[in-house]
Amino acid sequence: xxxxxxxxxxxxxxxxxxxxxxxxxxxxxxxxxxxxxxxxxxxxxxxxxxxxxxxxxxxxxxxxxxxxxxxxxxxxxxxxxxxxxxxxxxxxxxxxxxxxxxxxxxxxxxxxxxxxxxxxxxxxxxxxxxxxxxxxxxxxxxxxxxxxxxxxxxxxxxxxxxxxxxxxxxxxxxxxxxxxxxxxxxxxxxxxxxxxxxxxxxxxxxxxxxxxxxxxxxxxxxxxxxxxxxxxxxxxxxxxxxxxxxxxxxxxxxxxxxxxxxxxxxxxxxxxxxxxxxxxxxxxxxxxxxxxxxxxxxxxxxxxxxxxxxxxxxxxxxxxx
Amino acid sequence: xxxxxxxxxxxxxxxxxxxxxxxxxxxxxxxxxxxxxxxxxxxxxxxxxxxxxxxxxxxxxxxxxxxxxxxxxxxxxxxxxxxxxxxxxxxxxxxxxxxxxxxxxxxxxxxxxxxxxxxxxxxxxxxxxxxxxxxxxxxxxxxxxxxxxxxxxxxxxxxxxxxxxxxxxxxxxxxxxxxxxxxxxxxxxxxxxxxxxxxxxxxxxxxxxxxxxxxxxxxxxxxxxxxxxxxxxxxxxxxxxxxxxxxxxxxxxxxxxxxxxxxxxxxxxxxxxxxxxxxxxxxxxxxxx
Numbered sequence: 001x002x003x004x005x006x007x008x009x010x011x012x013x014x015x016x017x018x019x020x021x022x023x024x025x026x027x028x029x030x031x032x033x034x035x036x037x038x039x040x041x042x043x044x045x046x047x048x049x050x051x052x053x054x055x056x057x058x059x060x061x062x063x064x065x066x067x068x069x070x071x072x073x074x075x076x077x078x079x080x081x082x083x084x085x086x087x088x089x090x091x092x093x094x095x096x097x098x099x100x101x102x103x104x105x106x107x108x109x110x111x112x113x114x115x116x117x118x119x120x121x122x123x124x125x126x127x128x129x130x131x132x133x134x135x136x137x138x139x140x141x142x143x144x145x146x147x148x149x150x151x152x153x154x155x156x157x158x159x160x161x162x163x164x165x166x167x168x169x170x171x172x173x174x175x176x177x178x179x180x181x182x183x184x185x186x187x188x189x190x191x192x193x194x195x196x197x198x199x200x201x202x203x204x205x206x207x208x209x210x211x212x213x214x215x216x217x218x219x220x221x222x223x224x225x226x227x228x229x230x231x232x233x234x235x236x237x238x239x240x241x242x243x244x245x246x247x248x249x250x251x252x253x254x255x256x257x258x259x260x261x262x263x264x265x266x267x268x269x270x271x272x273x274x275x276x277x278x279x280x281x282x283x284x285x286x287x288x289x290x291x292x293x294x295x296x297x298x299x300x301x302x303x304x305x306x307x308x309x310x311x312x313x314x315x316x317x318x319x320x321x
Numbered sequence: 322x323x324x325x326x327x328x329x330x331x332x333x334x335x336x337x338x339x340x341x342x343x344x345x346x347x348x349x350x351x352x353x354x355x356x357x358x359x360x361x362x363x364x365x366x367x368x369x370x371x372x373x374x375x376x377x378x379x380x381x382x383x384x385x386x387x388x389x390x391x392x393x394x395x396x397x398x399x400x401x402x403x404x405x406x407x408x409x410x411x412x413x414x415x416x417x418x419x420x421x422x423x424x425x426x427x428x429x430x431x432x433x434x435x436x437x438x439x440x441x442x443x444x445x446x447x448x449x450x451x452x453x454x455x456x457x458x459x460x461x462x463x464x465x466x467x468x469x470x471x472x473x474x475x476x477x478x479x480x481x482x483x484x485x486x487x488x489x490x491x492x493x494x495x496x497x498x499x500x501x502x503x504x505x506x507x508x509x510x511x512x513x514x515x516x517x518x519x520x521x522x523x524x525x526x527x528x529x530x531x532x533x534x535x536x537x538x539x540x541x542x543x544x545x546x547x548x549x550x551x552x553x554x555x556x557x558x559x560x561x562x563x564x565x566x567x568x569x570x571x572x573x574x575x576x577x578x579x580x581x582x583x584x585x586x587x588x589x590x591x592x593x594x595x596x597x598x599x600x601x602x603x604x605x606x607x608x609x610x
Contacts (some may be wrong), residue, residue, distance in 0.1 A: 020448065020449065020452050021452075023449050024449065024452050024453070027449065027453075028461070031461060031465055032465065034465060035465050035466065042465075143591065143594065143595070144587070144591060146590075146594065147537065147541075147586075147587050147588075147590035147591040147594060148587055149541035149542075149544065149545055149586065149587075149590075150545070151544075151545055151548045151549075151561075151564065152541075152564070152583040152586055152587060155564060155568065155571065155579050155580065155583050156580070156583060158571055159571055159576045159579070159580065163571060163572065163574055163576070170571075170572065251454045252454070254454075255454045255456045255457050256456075256545075258460075258549075259545050259548065259549060262549055263548075263568070273460065274460075274549050274551070276464075277460045277463050277464045277551055278549075278550060278551065280464060282464060285460070285461065285464045289453075289457055289460070289461050292454070292457055293452050293453055293457070296452060296454065297452050
């Protein structure tokens with residue numbers, strides 16, 4: 001372990017997190033200068049450039065000020081929760097996000113639960129029945145499922161469960177909590193498909209690796225029940241790779257939620273992103289891109305910290321493994 | 322989905338070995354991919370109809386001897402659109418995979434060979450790009466530069482480059498430590514000659530196998546963008562936009578026009594993944610670790 005132990009590792013990770021998000025914000029802010037021509041005409045594309053509108057945009061981005069000052073003003077506003085104003089809705093981006101974040105949150109959570117349950121279960125079953133029929137079936141299933149993009153999943157699930165069987169609604173968000181969740185089931189499954197395959201494969205290989213180790217043999221020879229060995233000795237040690245991908249899962253789910261929300265007509269952060277890209281509503285795109293990047297980096301940091309606590313040897317990659 | 326790529330390269334997956342070693346699966350992937358590449362290249366001769374030809378008297382007709390896969394809501398032949406769509410759907414990923422592989426090899430070679438400050442700077446830049454999921458970067462690019470294939474393909478190339486570069490960097494660092502590199506150096510051969518002439522050929526197969534696997538992810542991501550209406554624009558046929566155009570018909574029970582391109586995407590991605598895994602497995606077996 002590095003000098004200073006865990007607290008030092010944690011602080012280091014947090015510093016990297018802050019720096020990465022700051023760098024990302026610089027990139028996202030200055031990306032509009034990559035477009036040839038002046039920023040006003042870029043921001044006003046597809047809209048009537050009335051003098052008032054131009055003035056409002058110039059003020060929002062402080063375009064008459066020096067470039068660095070523009071960035072720092074924008075950043076200061078961000079930190080105060082002010083993400084600017086949407087061009088298409090003529091509303092504050094933060095208000096828009098607040099009304100839509102809930103739907104995306106529940107979609108991602110529901111999907112995460114489905115991925116966790118089915119991915120872990122399939123991976124464990126495959127690992128424990130290694131080389132047998134169940135294992136082969138799960139491997140073939142995972143290879144196929146991994147190739148199903150979320151929008152294809154959405155099409156197939158809608159065709160099957162909404163149109164043919166009529167079990168689930170194919171469109172819209174629903175009202176009230178239970179109805180909302182009911183409307184989210186099909187989208188959550190569509191979102192989950194690829195990731196179930198991923199989690200199942202990682203769980204399987206991680207457990208197979210653990211099962212072959214001596215400590216498992218020792219535990220078994222000491223007369224422990226199979227269940228106890230599997231859960232206390234194998235799964236616990238196999239958790240690390242699963243944890244690592246769950247950090248990346250967050251980014252995958254957030255980004256893919258935009259596809260699923262668009263496909264099912266859900267009004268969430270993802271469909272807002274797609275709509276804003278479509279209508280060139282740059283302030284909204286900027287805000288959502290930055291939020292997703294921040295959440296992604298944050299979840300990776302949290303995962304790193306958790307795995308450092310679970311297994312101090314992995315902390316800061318000291319090569320003690 | 323870049324997260325899949327990352328995992329694939331970072332986490333050893335012995336679980337797949339049983340699949341990889343299957344000659345039938347590999348043969349299947351080769352046959353499927355050859356057929357699709359053939360159809361895409363020779364589309365004007367293979368396709369039974371002009372993919373853009375409207376036939377408003379023959380809208381949403383089911384499969385028939387005249388139209389094997391039926392027609393879409395504008396009466397266009399689904400099979401012909403599928404065949405022409407293979408061109409746009411495969412061209413994008415091809416550009417991205419070639420671009421990111423070339424860029425990744427160049428940057429990874431520089432990083433791994435010279436180390437020091439070049440390596441430190443490049444590594445930070447890669448870390449920053451890693452923070453942007455590839456599809457998100459593509460959406461940002463579309464906002465900046467407009468819809469179509471160009472902006473997403475460029476963004477995707479940038480997003481995938483660090484994955485290649487990091488792998489190359491590790492491989493180069495490992496190769497550089499081997500006696501043959503020192504031997505060439507002692508004999509007075511120049512650095513560029515050793516790096517490009519001797520080290521590069523040793524790492525290209527491994528990198529190529531990984532890039533083949535990236536192809537599948539890029540294909541489904543670009544198709545997703547077209548599905549969202551942000552990628553390839555109509556009237557060009559593309560698998561993603563075909564699904565987008567036919568999604569409305571799903572409600573009225575018109576499943577085939579949306580299902581056909583969906584199946585095409587899934588089959589190609591499965592075939593590419595089996596092919597790539599087989600490749601990386603064979604190459605991985607040959608190279609001393």
